[in-house]
Amino acid sequence: GQNIDQPTEMTATEGAIVQINCTYQTSGFNGLFWYQQHAGEAPTFLSYNVLDGLEEKGRFSSFLSRSKGYSYLLLKELQMKDSASYLCASMDSNYQLIWGAGTKLIIKP
């Protein structure tokens, strides 16, 4: 079956670094997406990985290992506004997104 696993909740301190892990099993693979979703709002796109390695985009970076079915989202210099849910989604062979349940990130001062 198809499955995406990510932690339910994480807590970090303002200014610190946090890594949110995601493992996936999908029928075929056409890339791994990370989205940010603030409470009551729709998801916004953060990153896309289809090749192994690290993609850096400002304070956010995303890593992919296709052989391990594993990705992580790295957030640096955390700000209070980064408090949100982070959704991992794998695109399967039909180009359909399979969504994880999301990781709620709580930032403390």
Add this chain to the structure above:
Amino acid sequence: GAVVSQHPSRVICKSGTSVKIECRSLDFQATTMFWYRQFPKQSLMLMATSNEGSKATYEQGVEKDKFLINHASLTLSTLTVTSAHPEDSSFYICSGTSGGDYNEQFFGPGTRLTVL
């Protein structure tokens, strides 16, 4: 990024009535649109996928006669919740994709439906 709008943003209706939600791609042509439902503290659940001019493909467990989807143009898709009941209360989100390099989905702001 591309912009998708949804209307209305919030709707409260009585049980048994029908509600229509519009989803528009404002600055791109959405060859495919997706409708999701999200219950509190849960992830997105795909309801259906629609391509312009053809019938929507519904996910297992989603009643196509209850959730009517129309994708009449490359910039507009509508979801009609017919004979709504309190259990249909949820956050409904649409997204669109134009294909592109990696089929990125652009999300609308969502519609909060409350059925009394």
